[in-house]
Amino acid sequence: MKKFDKERLLLALAGPVIALVLAIALTSIVLLASNRNPFEPYALMLQQLPYSDIQVLIINQAAMYYIAAIAVALGFRMNLFNIGVDGQYRLAAVMTAVVGANVGLPAFLQIPMLLLVAMLTGAFWAGIAGVLKVTRGVSEVVSTIMLNAIATSVIGYVTLSDVWGVQVGNNMTTGVMKKSGWFPGINLGSDVGEIYGMVFVAIALGIGYWIVLNRTRFGFDLRATGASESAAAASGVDAKRMVLVSMLISGAVSGLAGLPLLLGDSHTYSLDFPAGLGFTAIGIALLGRNNPGGIAFAALLWAFLDKASPALDYATPVAYEKEIATIMQGLIVFSVVISYEAVRQWGLRRQQRQVGAELAAAAAQNTKKEVAA
Amino acid sequence: MVANHDIHLSVRRGTVHALVGENGAGKSTLMKILYGMQKPDEGTIAVDGEQVSFSSPADAIARGIGMVHQHFMLADNLTVLENVVLGSEKLYGIGGNARKKIKEISDRYGLGIRPDALVEDLGVADRQRVEILKVLFRGAKTLILDEPTAVLVPQEVDALFDNLRELKSEGLSVIFISHKLGEVLSVADDITVIRRGTTVGTVIPSETTPRQLAELMVGSELPTPETAESTVTDQAVVTVKNLTVYAAGASLGELGAQPETATAGSAGATARGDVLDEATAPGAAKRVLDDVSFTIHAGEVMGIAGVEGNGQTELIDALIGTRHADSGAIEFLGEDITGWQTRKRRESGVGYIPEDRHRQGLLLESPLWENRILGHVTEKPNAKGFWLDIKGAQADTRRIVEEFDVRTPGIDVTAASLSGGNQQKLIVGREMSHNPKFLIAAHPTRGVDVGAQAQIWDRIREARREGLAVLLISADLDELIGLSDTLRVIFDGRLVADADPATITPEELGSAMTGAASGHLEHVDTAPEGNEGAAGPEDEAR
CATH class of the missing domain: 3.40.50.300 (P-loop containing nucleotide triphosphate hydrolases)
Incomplete structure (x- = not known):
């Protein structure tokens, strides 16, 4: 039945392609409405792509998006909306930075320890929402959003100068981490930049995600719960345990999301550490259909829009606002939701028809044979 | 088309x-x-x-x-x-x-x-x-x-x-x-x-x-649900003692209960109506299952008749373990399984044909072979240790499709694209493939055509001959009477009556289902055989 496989691939691709085409068309309409050239910004952004320093920036940024989106996707696969990735990764990053600045082990111990600290912090923060849902029935959407706000306050406290904060000029940091905790990357020269070592950790995470979901009993239970909670319960999945476990895993993964930057470049948590990654990741996971390959593509696309758009501000002869990229990202999320649902329903109907047709054809053949006999 | x-x-x-x-x-x-x-x-x-x-x-x-x-x-x-x-x-x-x-x-x-x-x-x-x-x-x-x-x-x-x-x-x-x-x-x-x-x-x-x-x-010979000879043994497979379950609202923070109470369909409706009435009366929570006791032996089919919403769903849930008993005990092959999780029950030989196959029996948008894994993910041929055995599951799905005459062009199509009868055959095939010792069959032939109905009955009868204990819950009274060795009537959460399927008529059973009769139902030979023009809805084709 290779035919159905091919068809499923086609359907899987149709959703994102339609969404992107729709988003580009809508962006062009916005450009037209503001009396701008509806196509030139795309060309300008694409012209950035051949520069290797931009490529490195894109890859590094995409790695962070990727990890965060995998964390979101894990929840999505079982209908759990972990909106709290944002708080989880920031809190994890700050804790890792503090531990990294105050504990100095040899590198082969320091780096695994820091990764563990980040994962435990993320898991702990997500676990609070998990426990609340399991014991009190609190919606994880509400609790994780609230935990995001609490995380911001906790970070503010941790970075106070009489706690662990270190003032550097105008900036509050957590102090520079010990050198042994710097994750080695691939240095491509001073004018190009360095690819974070964590990029490979992100790739490994993607592979691990796929294997766990598609090849293990646990993954099957998780997907079954996402596909139909009632069917999963009847099949013997313990819903509460599943909620808690997947929340913990999702939190552990999101704890890693800030580390490419922290361990690869900044080596300290400061006020300008990027925030909002967790929300961007929701859109990326959506666009990537919770599929590790799709998420990689979506993360790269997002990072490309992020890193290529500043060039719009300096374009000659006509400069464009770099916010065009933000508009586009918003429109992508918007069209993704519509196109996926449309494609899904269309695909289901189409397959029902095809199955009906094949069965009828087989039945017709049988009767012919009977007549012949 | x-x-x-x-x-x-x-x-x-x-x-x-x-x-x-x-x-x-x-x-x-x-x-x-x-x-x-x-x-x-x-x-x-x-x-x-x-x-x-x-x-x-x-x-x-x-x-x-x-x-x-x-x-x-x-x-x-x-x-x-x-x-x-x-x-x-x-x-x-x-x-x-x-x-x-x-x-x-x-x-x-x-x-x-x-x-x-x-x-x-x-x-x-x-x-x-x-x-x-x-x-x-x-x-x-x-x-x-x-x-x-x-x-x-x-x-x-x-x-x-x-x-x-x-x-x-x-x-x-x-x-x-x-x-x-x-x-x-x-x-x-x-x-x-x-x-x-x-x-x-x-x-x-x-x-x-x-x-x-x-x-x-x-277009061919017709099936009847009658079981020929009794295969009931004296070996108890399932013993339920004084099982009592309170309405879902009584126990707070029940995560698992959420989707159940949200049932848009039939069963929840009347039950919920009752809860409302009960709520006005001060005191105890509504007992949706009240002091239910029975034993099913190897080779026995026990049928439960009743108007929907009288505790059948709760009984099934309590037996499969998606809802836990508030008091009472369930024994399975001599072991007390009251506190067991659903998965452990299923692994130890409880088969389950759920009453709502779309909600409880299938992952509609998943391929047939994944549906074959559902409910038996820890068992052979679906898993090898921690890992899924996808090849094994697929091969076994092909076998089920073949043996149980599931009409489909392949095992990669989604369950949603099959007709209801074929979906049900897949479920029956899946449950029977793990040699259950106890089968919970809720409406096993609901919405299933005559042909598939006969096949499903045959399978149940076949397994019964080999010592399977079956709890049959059905709205089809002819199916109940024809397939069961013993019959019980459930009304308002209690087993109020029992009857001998050999002599009882659907009409007599029907009146017990409304609570009008209780105790042991004896067939009374008053009216001459009901061959009059007004064939009731109970007159099933045979």
Whole structure:
């Protein structure tokens, strides 16, 4: 039945392609409405792509998006909306930075320890929402959003100068981490930049995600719960345990999301550490259909829009606002939701028809044979 | 449209026209075409002699064709009035005018509907009448009813048929889809039989018998659910002692209970109504299962009869472990399994054919082989240790498809693309493949055509011969009587009566189901054999 496989691939691709085409068309309409050239910004952004320093920036940024989106996707696969990735990764990053600045082990111990600290912090923060849902029935959407706000306050406290904060000029940091905790990357020269070592950790995470979901009993239970909670319960999945476990895993993964930057470049948590990654990741996971390959593509696309758009501000002869990229990202999320649902329903109907047709054809053949006999 | 070919159907005004056929025969497709949900590739539809073409249900409604779906499409938290006007606010507004119109329709056809009742307080039969009223409100002259009796008890079926007779006497036409030939014969003026996507004949009820009709439908020998010889042993497989379960609201923070109470369908409705009544009385929470005790032996099929919503769902849930007993004990092969998780129960040999296969038995958008894994993910051939054994599961799915005659072009299609009967065969095949010692079979042949029904019965009987203990819960009284070795009646959460399936009649069972009789039901030979013209809905084809 290779035919159905091919068809499923086609359907899987149709959703994102339609969404992107729709988003580009809508962006062009916005450009037209503001009396701008509806196509030139795309060309300008694409012209950035051949520069290797931009490529490195894109890859590094995409790695962070990727990890965060995998964390979101894990929840999505079982209908759990972990909106709290944002708080989880920031809190994890700050804790890792503090531990990294105050504990100095040899590198082969320091780096695994820091990764563990980040994962435990993320898991702990997500676990609070998990426990609340399991014991009190609190919606994880509400609790994780609230935990995001609490995380911001906790970070503010941790970075106070009489706690662990270190003032550097105008900036509050957590102090520079010990050198042994710097994750080695691939240095491509001073004018190009360095690819974070964590990029490979992100790739490994993607592979691990796929294997766990598609090849293990646990993954099957998780997907079954996402596909139909009632069917999963009847099949013997313990819903509460599943909620808690997947929340913990999702939190552990999101704890890693800030580390490419922290361990690869900044080596300290400061006020300008990027925030909002967790929300961007929701859109990326959506666009990537919770599929590790799709998420990689979506993360790269997002990072490309992020890193290529500043060039719009300096374009000659006509400069464009770099916010065009933000508009586009918003429109992508918007069209993704519509196109996926449309494609899904269309695909289901189409397959029902095809199955009906094949069965009828087989039945017709049988009767012919009977007549012949 | 290859699912249908050469369909000829003409419905006369002011008649009830029944459409019967096996599942997957193409009834649903035909109905979808008539209701504008699908377009035919060839052929024509004419309404009142005028050729029409529908591209959406709205077109069909405009032509006076309305549909009452098998699964109700009502918003529980709205009133009847709100449900009825929803989407057709322009017709009579949403206030007094609409209310007047609803009352008028209700009185005219004897539907007995209160426009301001909350839908969530209504029973299944009432909801169905609301659906019918919705269609009439939109000006339908032809009603399509898709298996309307599947969710009703005999008494409710009679009431529905009275409504239908009322409708046709007012000049409306009804297209009535059903598997139950006895019902069809009692209510229809014409009967069209569909087999393998084509019409094989139209008959008049007075000139045919259920048997002839069924043979027309299947095109072959007919099944009966009768079990030949008793295979009951004295080895107890399942022993339930004083099992009591309180209504879901009583235990707070029940995560698992959330989806159950949200059931849009039948079972929850009446139960919830009762809870409301109970709530007014101070004191204890409602017992949805009250002190239930029974033993099922190896080789025994125990049937449970009862009107839906009298504790059957809770009993099943308690046995499979998705809901835990508040008191009492469940023993399985001598072990106390009361505290066991569902998975452990299933692994140790409890098979489960759930009452709602779409919600509990299948992952509709997953391929068949993943559905074969569902419920047995830890067992061979689906898993090797921690890992899934995808090749093994796929090979075994092919075997099930072959052995259980699941009609599908392959195992990679989604479960949703199979017809109901074939979905059910897949579930039965899956459960039987793990050599269960105890099978919970809830409505194993609901919505399943005659052919598949016979196969499923055969499988249950076969396994019973090899020592399987079965708990059979069914709304089909003939199935219960024919298949069971012992019969119990459940009413208001209690097992109130028992009966010998060899002598009991569906009518006697039916009256016990309403709580009118209890204790041991003896068959009384008063009326001469019920061969009179008024064949009740219980008269199943055989």
